[in-house]
Amino acid sequence: MLFVVSNLSILILAAMMHATHQDRPYKSLEAVNEGNNKFAFDFYQALKNESGNIICSPISADIVLALAYHGAVGATAEEMAKVLHLPASKNVLLEGHKDLVTRLQDSALKLATRFFIEKQFHLKPDYKSDANSYFLTDVELKNFREEPESARTEINVWVEEKTNNKITDLLPGGSVDSGTRLVLVNAIHFKANWENKFDKANTKMEPFHITPTETVNVPMMNLRDEKFPYRFSDKLNAKICELPYKRNKFSMILIVPEKLDGLSEVESKLGQVNLMEE
Known part of the structure; x- marks a missing residue:
């Protein structure tokens, strides 16, 4: 699998400690x-x-x-x-x-x-x-x-x-x-290591969309042949991907708007959804 974030996104570090029905x-x-x-x-x-x-x-x-x-x-x-x-x-x-x-x-x-x-x-x-x-x-x-x-x-x-x-x-x-x-x-x-490490050799310059009309080239990490928890949120109109760190106690959650100019929409709705259940 190739996962690339190529437009404005929100990154959230989440601790995997939410209580379940058994807690x-x-x-x-x-x-x-x-x-x-x-x-x-x-x-x-x-x-x-x-x-x-x-x-x-x-x-x-x-x-x-x-x-x-x-x-x-x-x-x-x-x-x-x-x-x-x-x-x-x-x-x-x-x-x-x-x-x-x-x-x-x-x-x-x-x-x-x-x-x-x-x-x-x-x-x-x-x-x-x-x-x-x-x-x-x-x-x-x-x-x-x-x-x-x-x-x-x-x-x-x-x-x-x-x-x-x-x-x-x-x-x-x-x-x-x-x-x-x-x-x-x-x-x-x-400070923690990824559960699935990125290979530096796969880092390359890719376009990053700041706005629908403004793009800059930045070093973009790439990871192939790995699977991550992924879902699309209709409420946020955004893709959500979870990148776990070692031992799976912490994860980085990436939220990528579906539209290039969709960041404001996502930001306005963040508090209305439970990211752990989306």
Whole structure:
């Protein structure tokens, strides 16, 4: 089989951990996953008009914001719950995120979350305990008040270490000052081999359609004589192909519009379909 993506498409990294009918004990995870998927598509809708290519990690935003929500009260908590599509039960929220974060930890995927807090302030013991138990989050004291630049540098070093030096200078100069009291960071790093590897010898220059009238030649990977899960979505009017990574815990899902100018249509409908069931 020859699979070539030759027009604008959407790539999604999916964790193969959705609950089945036999997974009744994981109701909390199901509830958190459902809300996270809705938030992910909302998140993408907010980013889609940015110029250039987009790579985003909604799960990172969900984890840090859900953690912040757990410490919020009143109108702030209500607004955050609405935007994040969080379950109404705090217990479901905590147990679901614990299961989610635990399952995502893998040799291929590294997730790390940390509180960096002004050393003269302290988190409530119960909140600190919940952050560690349910979100696997540690707390680190920093001297933001007297040494903000040193604190910024140290946080950037932590991020570099957790992302295998892929993300550097996360916090640019001036982003942390003496008035900073809390920095909540989530770092994610993914590296895995394909279940079916692409042969570099088969990579060749092919036309890539940016718009119906604009085409550029780019290095295009080709893979022959392999079979992948594939389907056509009538709802999206797009082709969907799943490329699994080793051990099949993670997959890359490619969504290719049927029409050369069909990307906007696909983007507008993404949140209306379940990609795992399409």
